[in-house]
Amino acid sequence: MPRDTLTADRIVRAAIDLLDDEGLDGLNMRSLAQRLGSAATAVYWHIKNKDDLVRLAGDAVWSEAEVPDLDGADWRTAAAAHATAVYAMLNRHPWLVQAFGSHLLYGPAQARHNDFSLAVYEKAGFAAADADRAAAAALAFVLGSTLGSAAQVSLNRRLNKSGEDAEELMADAMSRATETARQFPHLRRRLDTTAATEYAGAPDRSFEFGLRALLDGFEARLAAGGGDGAC
Structure with a gap:
């Protein structure tokens, strides 16, 4: 995609979508450029670096929160x-x-x-x-x-x-956490009356x-x- 078809606003919107999908660790200029159908170098014409991109994306989503009258x-x-x-x-x-x-x-x-x-x-x-x-x-x-x-x-x-098996890892961690919590009286009483998965x-x-x-x-x-x- 030619550089002049990109805008900073379009890049920021794509960055927000990528951040929502992949988190901070998943954001990089190469993956963002792929979403935009562009080259990473073209993105740099509009956004200096990743830190600037996160700052701009972060400010953009603040606009979603309504300011009351x-x-x-x-x-x-x-x-x-x-x-x-x-x-x-x-x-x-x-x-x-x-x-x-x-x-x-x-x-x-x-x-x-x-x-x-x-x-x-x-x-x-x-x-x-x-x-x-x-x-x-x-x-x-x-x-x-x-x-x-x-x-x-x-x-x-x-x-x-x-x-790895995410469900198995979570179940094992929950079991260990429950075992640890049962050593403490207030946590034990709640676990005795509430399913551990619900109380987590x-x-x-x-x-x-x-x-x-x-x-x-x-x-x-x-x-x-x-x-x-x-x-």
């Missing part, structure tokens, strides 16, 4: 809707969670969400410094809530490529429970006069 909702409703939208986006693109720990990520779409978070918590009544902290805490909670599913996607991909994942509605608890804590802090930067 803060003027039409109270701060808590807007905060919950925003966190839920970002959580859904990260679950659609689990590679982005991993990229937070290995790449410098920034761009206008991500900045728009960061700016919205600050606006939410300033509207709630937090002083600027505490609005920063509240926004950071909310983002950390959302990212942490997606780590498990992102790790599972990555693990499944690695096992499937290993040539996060309990149902963990994200909703945690988000509500987080926002309850913010609300309580504001009610106690902790929105002015005081400890």
Whole structure:
């Protein structure tokens, strides 16, 4: 394909598809060029390197998460809707969670969400410094809530490529984990009443429970006069 038929936007969209399918480890300029029906050298005319490509792809998927109308909702409703939208986006693109720990990520779409978070918590009544902290805490909670599913996607991909029996490996690991857990009383009680395969994942509605608890804590802090930067 001639170089002038490629655009940076088209390359980024193809990179997102490749990242969704293969993860960060599966992204390279050669495999991306194959998807585009082009030569790797043609891709480099538009995107400098892999790090730039991950940064651009990461910012592009932030555009998928809806930014609520803060003027039409109270701060808590807007905060919950925003966190839920970002959580859904990260679950659609689990590679982005991993990229937070290995790449410098920034761009206008991500900045728009960061700016919205600050606006939410300033509207709630937090002083600027505490609005920063509240926004950071909310983002950390959302990212942490997606780590498990992102790790599972990555693990499944690695096992499937290993040539070994993925189901057998998972079953063996689950058996060993259950044996270890039974040495501890609270885990043992739960395993005695719940199938080990069911208990291995996060309990149902963990994200909703945690988000509500987080926002309850913010609300309580504001009610106690902790929105002015005081400890």
